Amino acid sequence: MKILVTGGAGFIASHVADAYIAAGHDVAILDDLSRGSMKNVNPKARFYRGDVRDHDFVEHVFATEKPEALNHHAAQMDVRRAVEEPVFDASVNIIGSIQLLEASVRHKVRRFVYISTGGAVYGEPKEFPVPEDYPLNPITPYGISKHTVEHYLFLYNVLYGLPYVVLRYGNVYGPRQSSKGEAGVFAIFCEQMLVGIQPVIYGDGSKVRDYVYVEDVARANVLALEKGEGEIFNIGNGVPTRDDEVFRVVRDNLGLTELQPKHVDKRPGEIDRIWLDTAKARRVLGWEPCVSLQEGARETVRYFRGVAGKQKTGTAPTGAKG
Numbered sequence: 001m002k003i004l005v006t007g008g009a010g011f012i013a014s015h016v017a018d019a020y021i022a023a024g025h026d027v028a029i030l031d032d033l034s035r036g037s038m039k040n041v042n043p044k045a046r047f048y049r050g051d052v053r054d055h056d057f058v059e060h061v062f063a064t065e066k067p068e069a070l071n072h073h074a075a076q077m078d079v080r081r082a083v084e085e086p087v088f089d090a091s092v093n094i095i096g097s098i099q100l101l102e103a104s105v106r107h108k109v110r111r112f113v114y115i116s117t118g119g120a121v122y123g124e125p126k127e128f129p130v131p132e133d134y135p136l137n138p139i140t141p142y143g144i145s146k147h148t149v150e151h152y153l154f155l156y157n158v159l160y161g162l163p164y165v166v167l168r169y170g171n172v173y174g175p176r177q178s179s180k181g182e183a184g185v186f187a188i189f190c191e192q193m194l195v196g197i198q199p200v201i202y203g204d205g206s207k208v209r210d211y212v213y214v215e216d217v218a219r220a221n222v223l224a225l226e227k228g229e230g231e232i233f234n235i236g237n238g239v240p241t242r243d244d245e246v247f248r249v250v251r252d253n254l255g256l257t258e259l260q261p262k263h264v265d266k267r268p269g270e271i272d273r274i275w276l277d278t279a280k281a282r283r284v285l286g287w288e289p290c291v292s293l294q295e296g297a298r299e300t301v302r303y304f305r306g307v308a309g310k311q312k313t314g315t316a317p318t319g320a321k322g
């Protein structure tokens with residue numbers, strides 16, 4: 001299948017592009033490199049540098065590539081930036097997505113795989129694990145902008161018959177993750193511990209998230225090309241993991257067993273607890289997470305060790321295959 005992957009120079013979508021190519025698909029990548037890097041771009045993919053909000057650029061890419069499927073990961077995904085610059089957040093995440101929806105209709109795309117967030121659309125839930133039909137009360141502009149596009153997808157399906165699937169991720173972690181953004185705690189701890197900066201935990205360490213390894217997430221994107229049309233799926237490990245557990249697993253993998261975190265006040269707007277009910281993805285997509293937190297942490301630490309080693313010797317780090 002010919003697939004256009006937006007955000008494919010970034011963390012998650014670069015793994016998705018790799019998984020599509022490994023499955024025999026023909027991949028093109030669109031990314032403005034505002035956060036992504038050419039080091040992450042699979043050499044077998046064609047690359048287009050530009051902004052999803054730019055109508056003429058998007059039209060040029062669709063007209064050139066004629067994709068059968070669109071996988072849309074490009075986004076403003078920094079939760080704090082979304083609070084500080086809600087107009088910018090909405091322009092990339094909502095207007096940019098509408099540009100892609102319009103182009104997908106014009107060019108008769110047969111599958112629109114949209115990436116939403118299970119960590120930010122439900123707000124502060126009261127029941128666990130959280131299923132897809134749980135009430136949506138996002139408490140960040142980012143959660144609102146990501147969710148808004150789910151409405152547009154439903155509408156474009158009604159108006160134009162555009163087939164779509166929505167994947168709502170938990171906190172994705174793994175090689176190539178940036179330490180800035182929605183869910184960068186693995187990357188942040190790895191980077192800080194490797195250079196000897198005191199790692200900080202916001203709150204007492206009891207905040208809980210649903211961590212899912214990036215290769216498991218990439219596999220869900222492969223399955224979503226064929227299954228689950230018109231549906232929304234949570235993609236997570238389905239288990240709660242505390243901040244202090246993430247700290248410990250990274251620390252122990254780095255052999256820094258004496259290191260203790262510094263605790264500072266919880267940041268406003270951060271939710272206390274979330275983990276996702278993934279029964280629907282298991283049932284309909286036939287997907288399940290395969291990588292344990294221990295295994296995923298080992299691979300992530302190995303990657304960041306490699307990056308730090310190359311920086312020390314002055315060699316440019318290469319994007320490790322996760």
Ligand SMILES: NC(=O)c1ccc[n+]([C@@H]2O[C@H](COP(=O)([O-])OP(=O)(O)OC[C@H]3O[C@@H](n4cnc5c(N)ncnc54)[C@H](O)[C@@H]3O)[C@@H](O)[C@H]2O)c1
Pocket residue numbers: 006007008009010011012013030031032033034035036037050051052053072073074075076077092096115116117118119146168169170171172173178181182183
């Ligand atoms: N990281 C997580 O745990 C997580 C959780 C839930 C959902 N998501 C979603 O997954 C997607 C990918 O997140 P990620 O963690 O890989 O982030 P990332 O920042 O590594 O990747 C996003 C990519 O989009 C590109 N981009 C940003 N604005 C653009 C624009 N206007 N035009 C073109 N390209 C643009 C960036 O350069 C980057 O390469 C996002 O949609 C995010 O909302 C991520």
